[in-house]
Amino acid sequence: MRIIKAALLGLGTVGAGVYEVIRHHQEQLQELVGAEVQVVAVLIQDENKEREVANDVLVTNDIKEILAIPGLEVIFESIVGAEPANRHVDEAIERGCHIITANKEMFAKHGDVLLEKARENDVQIGFEATVAAGVPVIRTIQQQLQLNKIERVQALLNGTSNFILTEMRQKQLPFAEVLKTAQSLGFAEADPTNDVEGIDAFYKIMILSQLIYGEQPEWATVDLKGIASVPEDEIYHSEGRYKHMAELKKVGNHVQASVQPVVIDDQHPLYSVEGVDNAVVLETSLAGTIMIQGPGAGSKPTASAMLEDFIHIFQTNKAAVLN
Amino acid sequence: MRIIKAALLGLGTVGAGVYEVIRHHQEQLQELVGAEVQVVAVLIQDENKEREVANDVLVTNDIKEILAIPGLEVIFESIVGAEPANRHVDEAIERGCHIITANKEMFAKHGDVLLEKARENDVQIGFEATVAAGVPVIRTIQQQLQLNKIERVQALLNGTSNFILTEMRQKQLPFAEVLKTAQSLGFAEADPTNDVEGIDAFYKIMILSQLIYGEQPEWATVDLKGIASVPEDEIYHSEGRYKHMAELKKVGNHVQASVQPVVIDDQHPLYSVEGVDNAVVLETSLAGTIMIQGPGAGSKPTASAMLEDFIHIFQTNKAAVLN
Incomplete structure (x- = not known):
């Protein structure tokens, strides 16, 4: 053989x-x-x-x-x-x-x-x-959505930050305490900067941008905000749920991207994506709005x-x- | 050309x-x-x-x-x-x-x-x-989960029955009334039997069975129950949500399948799949539990x-x- x-x-x-x-x-x-x-x-x-x-x-x-x-x-x-x-x-x-x-x-x-x-x-x-x-995102876009135009991407691309936001809200605990839990469970690195500041999600949404639109926005123009920027009280008492959302769309000839904590209501497909799961919502021209969800990390x-x-x-x- | x-x-x-x-x-x-x-x-x-x-x-x-x-x-x-x-x-x-x-x-x-x-x-x-x-289910399984074993499938494969169950629960309305709404919105056929009795979902789960396990269970052995079999009060007052779930797994050498209304709690990935959306949850051996969701019908x-x-x-x- x-x-x-x-x-x-x-x-x-x-x-x-x-x-x-x-x-x-x-x-x-x-x-x-x-x-x-x-x-x-x-x-x-x-x-x-x-x-x-x-x-x-x-x-x-x-x-x-x-x-x-x-x-x-x-x-x-x-x-x-x-x-x-x-x-x-x-x-x-x-x-x-x-x-x-x-x-x-x-x-x-x-x-x-x-x-x-x-x-x-x-x-x-x-x-x-x-x-x-x-979670089969890349090849789904490459191979299964070739005729479809992808009009917008909204995604949770970092399990650590999603876990922290979920735990903070559910248990009304401060950021620092939940981060420690995440570290002890192996969901966060000793230095969590890349995850909680959105840098990891930023790289991923840039890869999706290159794949979908054949280009990336100027990195300096991308809104990048970490989850620690949200007052804890807002996370506890907001009517919706805070999610660390990566977003990507084409406006005119320009690709726009952002990674930031936003509040979404229970009508949003990412509302129920909790804990360490990742999910990608693709708004497509023909197939409609498709979500793919699953574990976004791990050996x-x-x-x-x-x-x-x-x-x-x-x-x-x-x-x-x-x- | x-x-x-x-x-x-x-x-x-x-x-x-x-x-x-x-x-x-x-x-x-x-x-x-x-x-x-x-x-x-x-x-x-x-x-x-x-x-x-x-x-x-x-x-x-x-x-x-x-x-x-x-x-x-x-x-x-x-x-x-x-x-x-x-x-x-x-x-x-x-x-x-x-x-x-x-x-x-x-x-x-x-x-x-x-x-x-x-x-x-x-x-x-x-x-x-x-x-x-x-919703890219078939080719995801065929092409993107070849090394993964699919250990179980749980799916909502009929938008009509999911729409009816969602509306009944949210608005506390009887089956017959919601069915009429579904028909007037174009979500249900004049003869809704195939959808609400689970026959349409049954065909789809048989196609998935053939694809995943290379065989189908004897059709007579498949538990097939329609959504009208659930007492309306249970749909209104159940602590979880009723979903018309198609399920597929291999037990020993046998493929087992069912299509029936079941109650799931808010920890289940299909809990938040409401209205006419379809969704397929694949429990895989390596990639973990993956869900793919989106519009399951329409021109x-x-x-x-x-x-x-x-x-x-x-x-x-x-x-x-x-x-």
């Missing part, structure tokens, strides 16, 4: 999830893509940390070693931050590897250039995992998105080879 | 919607599939009724005339009922036509045989429109599903031709 050689860049929560899912789904993957999937290398930062990977997997902090592996076909990238992820992905594309990424900051900043480069090099980039983890849901991308890429490629 | 010749079987709400959407999206369709889409024929029942179609379209009640058209490539089928739709589709497949259908009764009964026949004849069948109209949403299927089929085929 043909073997597909894969490398993981990053072995945090997401990378480890990808490794485990591949290991436990060998048979299904073989059926779906007609090949055995072999993780041959892992890029890590700290060579001294212990890793739960098989002995024949190259574990290194040197990207050159990985990209030199003969016959390497696909990269699963789950590093945090734009660099060095972008440089690594760029090189891997030149080297002829398909890319599957979960890195929203990197892809919001460099996705357009990387996609163009991927086209030139005849490889594909899967980025379903950059937005709402395993398995994110790995799910990446492996589903992998399957799609190699099924498309197999078809090309066979024809 | 290459021309794709299409025929419509049925010119009711859905067929007329398909005709209009094709007419108004020529440019986009050309961009997406690289060909001009020409509706060359329409199958109708009553030749004496006036039709708003262009003069050069063959309007006939004789399927043979349509299937004899040289170079006919695709059929949009939106007839009501299993026959004669099934016979027509079967013949069209033999003739080498791709099929795009919105006919749930026909597809629930004959989908497996038709799909097999389509494979043998190297054509494709799009059936996104048979379940929840333009434009159903036409949307059919045209998106069309685009997918001809993009896949174009790739095959080019390679």
Whole structure:
């Protein structure tokens, strides 16, 4: 049987999830893509940390070693931050590897250039995992809403901030206390800035903007407000519910985007999206208003998105080879 | 430019919607599939009724005339009922036509045989429109949840019965009165049996069963209860909300399905799906619990599903031709 050689860049929560899912789904993957999937290398930062990977997997902090592996076909990238992820992905594309990424900051900043480069090099980039983890948003827009115009997007793209707003309202607790709970439950990072200030959601809505409208608004023009900006009393006593909403629409020739806490009433589809769930509401020209909801983070849901991308890429490629 | 010749079987709400959407999206369709889409024929029942179609379209009640058209490539089928739709589709497949259908009764009964026949004849069948109209359920399962096992489906698949239950509860009105409102608003047929008795939802959950598990339960074993079976007082005063829920899961080697009114509490994702909306909750092995919600009926949403299927089929085929 043909073997597909894969490398993981990053072995945090997401990378480890990808490794485990591949290991436990060998048979299904073989059926779906007609090949055995072999993780041959892992890029890590700290060579001294212990890793739960098989002995024949190259574990290194040197990207050159990985990209030199003969016959390497696909990269699963789950590093945090734009660099060095972008440089690594760029090189891997030149080297002829398909890319599957979960890195929203990197892809919001460099996705357009990387996609163009991927086209030139005849490889594909899967980025379903950059937005709402395993909730199928990206490929639904790419593949299932091609004739539909998407007139507006309203979305909850950060589970941490949605969890905090939900708990604050339901239990009438202060922001600081709920944040601690979120951290102890693993729903928030030690430094929660990216989540509660809306930066994480901002990257995701920029990725959706690029996908839907082929462009992003000037980043400086995007209204970006964190959830701590709302007086706690308003969260407790508002008639509607505060949601940290990312919004995107085209007004004339300009794409407008915002990420901010807004009050919505019980007629709004996002009203009932509570806790750590993400949801994306797409107002479409023909199919009407469609909402897709589910877990927007976590090891398995994110790995799910990446492996589903992998399957799609190699099924498309197999078809090309066979024809 | 290459021309794709299409025929419509049925010119009711859905067929007329398909005709209009094709007419108004020529440019986009050309961009997406690289060909001009020409509706060359329409199958109708009553030749004496006036039709708003262009003069050069063959309007006939004789399927043979349509299937004899040289170079006919695709059929949009939106007839009501299993026959004669099934016979027509079967013949069209033999003739080498791709099929795009919105006919749930026909597809629930004959989908497996038709799909097999389509494979043998190297054509494709799009059936996104048979379940929840333009809400992308079918292809999400087919293409985006291939590695995921779907462990359970819970769904509201009939807008009429959901509308009636919602109105009865909110306005404390009797079934008969709300049914009349639904009929006057165009949400219910003159004969509402299929909707309120759960037969329409039953066909749809059978289509999902075939898609997800490759089989259907014995139809006689499926619990099927209509919404009129619930005492009105219970709908008014229940602590949760009554929803006409279609459910599907595999227990051991057997697929179990039901369509019945059940009470759900506000923790259930379907709790907030009100009015004529449809929604499908998929419990998956990796991505978690995903819900897809939106308008499950109507001329434009159903036409949307059919045209998106069309685009997918001809993009896949174009790739095959080019390679």
